[in-house]
Amino acid sequence: MSDLITAHVLLPSLAACIYFYHCEPRGHQVALAALGTFCLLVVQDYACTGQVILAIVHALVIQAKQIVLIILATVSYRLSPLHPLARYPGPVLDKSTSLRLAYLAFIGQRAQYVTELHERYGRIVRIGPNKLSINSLDVVHPIYGSSQAYDKSESYRPGLSAEGSIFFARKKAEHARIKRIWSGGFTSAAIRQWEGTIKTRVAELIECVARRRDSRGAVNLSECIQHWSFDFTGEWVLGQGTHHVELMRDGDPEGVVESGHKAIVMFETFGEVPALFDILSVLPTGRAYQLVEKRAATHLRERIKVHPHDGWDMRSFFLAQRDGHNYPPMNEVDLNANTVVAFEAGGDTTAGFIIITMFHLLRYRQAYDKLKEELDGAFPTGSVSVEEYSHLAELPYLSAVINEGLRLGAAFPSFPRVVPKGGAMLAGEFVPEGTMVGVPIYTQHYSPDNFWPEPREFRPERWFKDGLGPGTITRQAAFMPFQSGPFGCPGKALGLRLMSVVISTLVLSYDLSFPPDFDPEAFLDGWINTRTNIFRISLRVEAKRRPW
């Protein structure tokens, strides 16, 4: 019997552990191998006993023992002094498994939890079996900013979905190739091309707010902004007059916004446990992701039919061999993957930041009034022309409002990267190669060492020279809403332009306030902060048209 156990349980489990340690197989491969082993065990037992049910039960018991042994061996190693990260502090559970972090990402509490860990354990915390969070600005440049910036980690693996997009390309060389294709869409010439569309779409937003007000003048502002953002992004990705969603006009019966949110939450959650993502992304759990991909594929087909490839929309850049750009056009799979990223990175992020900024403005009434005064002074006719868009960035209070919205709304926990071959000295400590490292952006943005006083409050004045009075700390270097370096946000200029136009036009067009039954604290409690900003409770406002 013990021979049998050794042959069936101990040896295979040990072999599996050694294999997993050296080869890091994908989750679906492990699942298939486990299924294959199970079938072999059933056949073998059936050959001896001649009873199917008994053979299945025996195989299940053996496999359960194998799994328990593999888990025990893995956890023991991760907690042992032999592990390369053994000397770094952190909670035992997080050193053993990333499942707690995955759960916290799912409920939108991961960034807050990592902040607490830094308060408890110090500057460097082991937040996963192979993952360090480094709460130090000294490491931002080597990890993210320099030309030697580290590659993205396995957390950026989209399950079994296509990886050939700008966001999911993890190696710098491959990423640089794709980024060149995207780059044309973010030049100042490209942004100028889009100014007319921004104007039209923002005017539609103002009308959408008016149309959707109820009898008491209250409107779901977060929904209007999300619909505006996806409409604009749809046009930016696919081109004018081509087939894409029109959410401000038709509403969102297909759940475009929600499926996008679910896909991002899924990516964030399972990015903590990429092997599990390999399995779950193809099961019904991955439906949101599959839906978003399917929608992008449909748009691709429609777009290819109706339009030449010489516009300023992202699809034109993806599809065309443009003059002066020496790159091959993308294949269909990569086109889809990049389209999904363009929709979600552009549409969802910008909407979330505008909503959170509007919420804080309305909650901190003084800031709202100051912004209104500044805008009324700068635009005495009550509207901002396309020619004046570039002046918006010069309005000091508007810029401070946007900075503060970006600071408080940055839902990013950290952007995990991989320490290159040979390891690295980071924050004065040696970190072995292959370790996942990241700087916790949320922790930096909310830290009293970087932003003081009232680091958790929306105070645009902190961005001025005299700040919030003597002793004010506003550490520019700690402000990283767009990340920097090779993998930083290419849409920064466009994102800032969109934020400034939408916020200023809303404040110029309407007198906005919370309705009496709106509970700001409940809104904050329902804010899920996991890479994107999701609001379980809508931002409802009373909107009275201003008499210009």
Ligand code: HEM
């Ligand atoms: C206020 C708005 C925005 C903020 C705060 C923001 C922030 C960010 C951040 C922090 C990243 C890096 C994510 C990571 O490494 O995991 C990123 C990536 C990206 N953003 Fe933005 N973004 C904004 C708007 C936009 C817009 C408007 C677009 C496009 C229209 C855009 C396109 C992208 C793309 C394509 C990436 C992936 C870049 C890469 O992986 O190389 N973003 N963004």
